[in-house]
Amino acid sequence: MQSVLSLPFGLGYTIDITQTLTALAAAGMPARVEAFDRLQFDDGRTAFLATPDPTTTVIDGDAAGGRSDDVILLPGGSEGGVLSLVRRYPDLVVVNGKRGRVWADGRQVHGTSMQREATSGWRTVFAIARSIVMHGGGTHAIADRTGIPFDDVRAAMPALGSHVFHTPIGWEATDRPALVDWALAAYPGYGGVRTCWRRDATIDVQADQLISLGAVMSDRWAAQQSGVFVPPDRLTAFFAEHPDVQALGYEPASADHATVKVVIPQDATTLTSAEGCSTDDFITAHVIYEDSWVTANTDAVNGLRQLLHFRSDLAHDLRWHPNKGSGEGRGGLMLQLLSLTLAYDDTRFFGSVMFTEPDHPDDPPPTILIDHADEPPWFRLTNVDATEQDPSVPAMVEADRIMRFLLRYTPERIGRTPADFPQP
Structure with missing residues (x-):
């Protein structure tokens, strides 16, 4: 048998309504305190006080039966559902004293709008x-x-x-x-709706299956595809229309236990500006950052940020200093970067760079192999075409310039300093 009173948290809590009275006066509705649970307006009306916060109260439950609440006090900055409430019950007066906003007669009558107009588009x-x-x-x-x-x-x-x-x-x-x-x-988010699902299969298997349905992938899996060192243990799949994932063997799950999150974004450019089967690195970074601030996520976002800085600088360099040489028998020749792959350890690296010739798209792409060297310029280039090893060959010239740019940007990756890669 219960031997002590059971009292709800917040019972007897004293609410400061100074800001409420100030906001009402500024709205042309001056009022004064008549009793602990009511105000009286200058026009003679009496308003009972109430709060939507279940942990606080200004009325006694036993005395409130059958009574309508006339003034709703909004605690803190909470304004969820206010517009719906005041439109449905125009006799209510709703006050956010902290922000100086007042609603009456079914509309906001004082204060800045809580629905700010965003920049068009x-x-x-x-x-x-x-x-x-x-x-x-x-x-x-x-x-x-x-x-x-x-x-x-x-x-x-x-x-x-x-x-x-x-x-x-x-x-x-x-x-x-x-x-x-x-x-x-500054990007506020892609908006839209999200559902969470779980399936007992590897992340790669799930990614391949969702990509085949037209998904644009994001989250840690996409970050690793971009070369950022992060566990590829999470998937967020963007779709224009929600697929029937239950038919694929997925079951609804909480956000913490889901293996994939399906998003139908409000921001359609998330889909239209995707890079291949993944969102661009800006969106991928946002997806990771908004999830939580755990160390792995922070490191992944910082890695993507560094990658974006590098890619932006490299692309600008290639736009403004394109290689223009005299290809044998072809007159002017312009190369465009097709792919660049590098693998690092603490002091060494190897990889390849491939180009395409827009004027000769059907030709095999010029490909240069990259290897570590123990003396300046700290790398060695080898053309896959054994007849094109001369350093003056356009593909060799362009690969040399890209490598000098790259290593000057991140020399610490191979134990060097910027001084080892002087600006040409």
């Missing part, structure tokens, strides 16, 4: 910023890369202001590192 602005800082290019090229209509790209460009400028070869970022960081830090 903000998703477009972020997608354009990501495209410019990583690829440059003209307005048509940006539209093609992001999937945003040309007119929308042109209309959104003024929002970036002085952070971008136009050049003879297209748009460029005024300060590339700063624009990369802004696009990472």
